[in-house]
Structure formats: structure tokens, C-alpha cells
Amino acid sequence: SIFELPDFDGHEQVVFASDSQSGLKAIIAIHNTHRGPAMGGCRMWAYPDSTVAATDALRLARGMTYKNAMAGLPIGGGKAVIIGDARTSKSPELFRALGRAIDQLGGRYITAEDVGTSPADMTFVREQTRYVAGLSGDLGGTGDPSPATALGVFVGIEAAVRHRLGVDSVNGLTVAVQGLGHVGYDLARRLHEAGARLIVADIDRANGERAAAEFGASVVSPDEIVDAQADVFAPCALGAVLNRQTLPRLKCSVVAGAANNQLATDDIGEMLRDAGVLYAPDYVINAGGIIKVCAEYLQEPVDSVEDRVRAISGTLDEVFQMAERDGIATSRAADTLARTRFA
Template sequence: MKITEVMAPEHETVVRVEEPSVGLTGFVAVHSTALGPAAGGLRMRPYADEAAALEDALRLSRGMSYKNAAADLPLGGGKSVILGDPARKSPEMLAAFGRAIDSLGGRYWTAEDMGMSPEDMAVVAGETAYVAGLPHGEYASGDPSPITARGIFSAIRITARHRFGSDDLTGRTVSLQGLGHVGVHLARMLHEAGARLVVADTDAARVTAAREAFGAEAVAPEAILAVEADILAPCAIGAILNEKTIPELRVAAVAGGANNQLATAADGARLHARGILYAPDFVANAGGIINVATEILRISDRAGYVDQKLAAVETTLDRILTRAAEADLSPNDIAEATVGERLVRPAA
């Protein structure tokens, strides 16, 4: 296996991993260990090329630094990606990637992300101790998706209260992009809260299931961002809020689970200029890493720890939205400034 260091601005360590015999090409990006070992999931996608995969790893790892800091976790930020179709991954490929992670000596902990399952992480864990989100074990945290969705649901309610004056979602229309592990849990919560759902996903079976289970209206994936709704909940890929899509939005607020929803920092200001209230994603979707952190940190009372941290994140989001309104600034700018202060490594 070939592991090559890659130079990347603002990142502590980035490596390219290659093992042709098992079809493995991927990257591990460690953005910051200022608060503790870097933590962030392993994602597998059919990226267009290595440049796209590396860009995703770099953006996601930075996002994890901010997410972990926002949740006040003693963890830094990192992310890993594998190029390829998740349906074609093999135990040999996952084991090889596990050995690559192990070579970093604990500077990075991985867990489940897009294209992975707790069972896949168990294979990775056969080669390294630095894995969380496992299905079995004394501190096993399992699938983080339900906790992630729970945190996003709370973020949507907080955002609704700031934007509409009430957190009651009865009769509110939520356009939900993505019905994967997190999206489907969130759809159920929104439906039970009385919200009307408009959904889109590239998987037709998921869309059909949402229509049957939640009475959701379905639109084509390319149409979801232009749907007229009260709140947009992005729960798929990142960089979907950009110079092209923001003028097309017909919503009053955005709060969802996708990582790195803003293509650039300027897009937060674009949303604000349009009067669209944005819940910064690295605050809104922190539930999953909080759940995973219980495994990394060996927390015995997992449920209590998760409850405590989720409540603290809710308070943080509420304060960010309040400060943004008072200062007439983008919530993303307020969030980055607030959380960025925590990422400065204390002087020795």
C-alpha cells in the first residue's frame, strides 16, 4: 500500500492512500487537533476524479473541526474519503483503508458516513483501534443517524421560532433534500410534528416510501431547491447553496443536515441579503458526532451525555441566531467567529 503526504493549506496532515490490488484510492484529511484527536467519518462516493475527492475531504475535515468545537467536544476535525461506488466496496478494500488510518497513530478517528454502514466500520476496526460507530462492543454507539436527525429537528424548530415567532411546525411546509439514513428519520419527525413535506432523492424507492409513509409530495432532485416552502432542509451533498441557487430559493429559512451547505463563505451573506435565515450546518447537524464521541471518549452514560450535549448545542444555535439578528449579520459569520475562537490552540 502506498501512503503519500499531500500539502494542503490550513490542514495539519493530509495523505493519499492507494492499494491497486483491492481497487482502493482515497484520502485522509486532518484539519485540526487543537482540541483533541481529529474525528470525522469515512465517506465513499463515485467522485468525478481525485481532485473532487480531495476537495471534499478538505472541506469536510474543516467542517468537522468547527462542528466538534461547536458541540464543545474534546475532539479536532478530520475526514476520510474513498473514490468509488459504495455498492462495489469489499472487505479487503476496507481493511486496507483501516491500515492507512492506523498509520496515523491515533491523530484521526473515523466513523460511518455516506456510503458506509456500522458493519463496514467493524471491518475497518479489524485493522485499527481508531474507529467509532461500531455495531457491537462495550461502548458501541452504532448508527448515529437517529441522533443526527434529532439534533436537526431541534435546529429546525429553533430556526422556525426565530423566523416565524413560533417553533410549532403544524402546517409548515418543509422541502427536504435527501432521504438517506438521516433524511428519512428527519422526515418522520417532521411528519409527526404536523409539517407538510416536499421531498426529493435520487433513489426513487426512497421517494415512494416517503410518499406512502408521510404523505409527502415528491419533486425531481433538480427541482427541490426552487420549491416554495417555509423551510429548506438540505440532507444530501454539500455546496448546494451558492451564487447560482440562492437567487432561486423560495423559502424563509434553511436548516438541514448536509455538511458544508454553503459553497463559499460569501454565500452566507447572500442568504442574509435575501432575508433567508440560515442555521449554520456545523451547529445544526452536530448530533451524529456527539453520539460517536461517546465511543471515542468511552462514556458509560451515553444517553445522558448525548442529551446534555444536544441541549448545549440548541442553546448555542439560539444564541447565534439572536446575535446575528441584533448585529444584522449572517448567522454563519457569527457562528464561525464564535466557534473559531475555540479552535485556537492554547499557548504552551
């Protein structure tokens, strides 16, 4: 049962939802609602079986509790997963059925887009429930959250270099950016404008070439970016980029980027610390997007968002100071601080 899965962590509620007409098979996991209704996106993935899907839902929902608490948001953590191939199995009916399942939870869970789903899919969810955020502009949404995420990562990098290198800005520093997508490209622009030198990599060559032309970035291959001679490494592509193979190759003194789940395993946090690398915990530094989506959902003024995203810098200061004081990894300090905020 769910209760025996290793990723079960006292989750408040786990709902299996199905709809035979649309083929919906979904799992909604609500981890913790002490701070408010659980918010987290809906992932669509071709999971091999329902145990793998449930494990992912449990893990992602718990992650949202930590992330939302550290961002100081009045929401808890939850996540939905749809079992299915996002390229072939989507239909308006599928997302309407999901919307009905979410509506039955009466507001305990609020969904949004995630890997495999889009604002357009959320339009169909919205037809059945108001418990959905991250909508496109024509439905009262505020559009792409990536620029807010990039701003949070930028101020987070500033906080990290202040703490680790004692400098006030990234001016003159070298930053290696892995992945120039929605977040990475905007981050690169901000870093360039602030006077940083850039080393970049993307599996899509065109992105690198654009960054070279626009920001004077040096482009290296995706295989080489981990080895880049830089002050800061900013992972903005995939998860698990910090692992036993990549760790010895890092030349930087700060790792601070947008990618989710950067640590392949928890002990990598300690290994980074032992190696003298300051790690900005991913879910703290990349919260800009959820801060924006949450404000949109709560219909808070748009101009309050920027200040709150910039406050990520202060939260990271707290994490860095606690880690130093207690002689622990920053990843562990963040988890501890988060737990006090949602307990």
C-alpha cells in the first residue's frame, strides 16, 4: 500500500482518480496543509506502473511543502500525476475529468502546469474547478512564471557570492550556465547586464549561439560545462546534475541554479560542503515561479511579486548562516528551516 512506500512521509491524503471515458488515471498527493491549501503542478508522464507514479507523486508533493514553506507562502504542498504519454494521450476530456477530481477535494489541492502539461491543458481543468493556477493570460493568468524564477536565481547567486566570496555583485565574476531555456536564458541576460562573464552550454546549439551573439558568452559542449573554470555553476537544465561523477570535476566555489532536484542523493549536499562548494538549495533559490503563480491565484497585486521574489536572497542568507553555525550542509539546513515553518 501507499503507507509502505519509502517516499510516504505522513502525507495527509492520497487520491486515486480515474475516468474510463477519457482514460484518466491520476494520483493526487496532498502532503501537508498546515500553512494553507496544498499547491503544486500536475505532471503527465508515461509511468511504467502505478507504484512508480505514486512514488513520484509522494516525493513531488513533499517537495512542494518544503518549497512553499521556505518561500513564505500561505500554501501547503501537493502534486498530481497523470499516468500517460503527454505526446499521445492528451485530450480536453482527460483534463476536464482531472478538474472534476480536483474539485471534489473542495480546495484542499490547487493544481497548475508542470512537466508534460501546459497552460492550455489547464484551461480544460478550469472548466470544472476554480482550484487551478498558472493559467494563460486570457483566463486571468499572468503567463509564464520563468522570468520570476530567473530573477530569484539571480538574486540568489548574488547572496551566495556575497557569502562565499565576500563580493557585492557578480560584476567581473564568471558564471557557467547549464541550459539556456526559459529560465537559463533570462538568467544569462541578467548576469550579463550585471557585468558577469558567461560560459554556457545547451544541447540545442542555437541557444548557445544566440547567447554568444547577445551576451558575448563562451559556448562549450554540454559534456564540458561541469568542468568550466568559473566562480559559479548555475544548473538550469536537468535534475541530478550533482552526483559522484560530476562532483570531482567542479571548479566553482558556488553552485546556484534553477534546476529541480540537483542533488542526485542527499549525501551529495555534505560532499559539496566538504569540497568547499557553497550550494544554494534548489527549492529555495528556484521559488520565484511558484511565488508568482501563488500571487496570481490569490489575486494579489502583481507589483508585490518582485519584492517577494527578491526576498529569496534573505532566505538564502538564513540558510547559509545556519549551515555555517551548525556545521551542516546547506541542503540540510534548508530542510530543517522548512520543517519549522510547516510543522
